[in-house]
Amino acid sequence: MTRALVLTVLLINFANSFASAEGLTRERYNWMLNCQGCHGAKGQATAIDTPVLYKQVGRFLNVEGGRKYLVSVPGVVNAPINDAEKADLFTWIINVLDPEHKPADFKPFTEEEMTWGRNNPLLIGAQKRRKELLKLMDEIE
Amino acid sequence: MGQFDKWTENITRKLASSSSRRGFFTKVGKLAIGSAVLPTLPIARAAAQEGKKEKVRGIEPVTTGIENDPGDITACDYWRYCGIDGNLCSCCGGSHNTCPPGTEMSQIAWVGTCRNPSDNRNYIISYNDCCGGPTCENCFCVNSQSDRPVTRPQSNNDIIWCFGTESQAYTCTVGIVLGVALDD
Numbered sequence: 141m142t143r144a145l146v147l148t149v150l151l152i153n154f155a156n157s158f159a160s161a162e163g164l165t166r167e168r169y170n171w172m173l174n175c176q177g178c179h180g181a182k183g184q185a186t187a188i189d190t191p192v193l194y195k196q197v198g199r200f201l202n203v204e205g206g207r208k209y210l211v212s213v214p215g216v217v218n219a220p221i222n223d224a225e226k227a228d229l230f231t232w233i234i235n236v237l238d239p240e241h242k243p244a245d246f247k248p249f250t251e252e253e254m255t256w257g258r259n260n261p262l263l264i265g266a267q268k269r270r271k272e273l274l275k276l277m278d279e280i281e
Numbered sequence: 282m283g284q285f286d287k288w289t290e291n292i293t294r295k296l297a298s299s300s301s302r303r304g305f306f307t308k309v310g311k312l313a314i315g316s317a318v319l320p321t322l323p324i325a326r327a328a329a330q331e332g333k334k335e336k337v338r339g340i341e342p343v344t345t346g347i348e349n350d351p352g353d354i355t356a357c358d359y360w361r362y363c364g365i366d367g368n369l370c371s372c373c374g375g376s377h378n379t380c381p382p383g384t385e386m387s388q389i390a391w392v393g394t395c396r397n398p399s400d401n402r403n404y405i406i407s408y409n410d411c412c413g414g415p416t417c418e419n420c421f422c423v424n425s426q427s428d429r430p431v432t433r434p435q436s437n438n439d440i441i442w443c444f445g446t447e448s449q450a451y452t453c454t455v456g457i458v459l460g461v462a463l464d465d
Contacts, residue, residue: 166463169405172405172459173392177407177435187388187444190389220429
């Protein structure tokens with residue numbers, strides 16, 4: 141009985157994964173291929189000290205320097221997709237993973253911002269900068 | 282007795298006068314070379330390979346039984362395994378998308394794409410390691426589609442992805458379909 145149930149769930153999962161893919165957006169596709177391996181499907185994985193994005197990433201937009209920090213962290217600047225698609229992906233991440241913290245005057249990310257991030261990568265100082273920004277967030281929240 | 286000797290001698294002499302020692306060796310040589318060459322012919326080699334494959338793995342072919350999902354999940358050339366580098370869980374008590382009992386699936390994975398031969402579409406595949414059991418090398422595969430150098434760790438299949446699990450001991454790998462890939 142248990143085996144049959146497990147098999148049914150597996151088959152349903154399989155069918156769902158094949159079916160849901162039909163409506164896949166470019167943003168979600170880029171997320172799956174470039175981000176979710178380490179961040180987890182919902183941006184909650186912390187297995188290799190990857191920061192939690194789910195219900196967290198939007199907070200960075202509420203402090204000065206937070207937006208620039210997001211576009212220049214290593215995982216972002218090294219992602220092998222072009223800047224225009226990366227900007228769309230970022231906007232998608234905010235809207236889907238953390239709409240609660242999205243500022244009222246939120247503007248979608250732009251290609252130029254992503255290019256700036258690649259030209260100013262935080263390859264060494266990302267963790268230090270993150271701590272500074274988290275401290276700022278704690279002060280205003 | 283004398284007559285028998287004479288009879289045998291006659292037969293031997295007749296045989297010797299009608300055949301040559303070189304002829305005999307030529308025939309033996311041809312037979313020896315023929316036996317050696319035959320297995321190298323393409324048909325013979327393919328047949329031998331087929332038999333060998335089954336014997337070495339000792340595992341009967343297994344399919345998912347799902348439409349549009351062709352192939353043997355215990356074989357390295359099963360379409361979902363195009364980027365797998367490791368042991369197949371389907372030969373170790375698990376399946377193409379489930380871990381063997383007693384092991385735990387890694388929370389993180391590397392993600393690539395593979396072409397499904399039944400519909401010729403690319404699918405997004407998540408390669409998750411199963412961790413915490415003994416190493417199982419029943420079916421070890423090294424495929425490299427979508428694989429990138431370790432300088433891009435998120436797309437590298439040499440890494441053992443046993444993170445977020447109780448044990449970091451690697452057992453085997455599964456290939457989970459996440460969805461249909463988009464065209465580039």
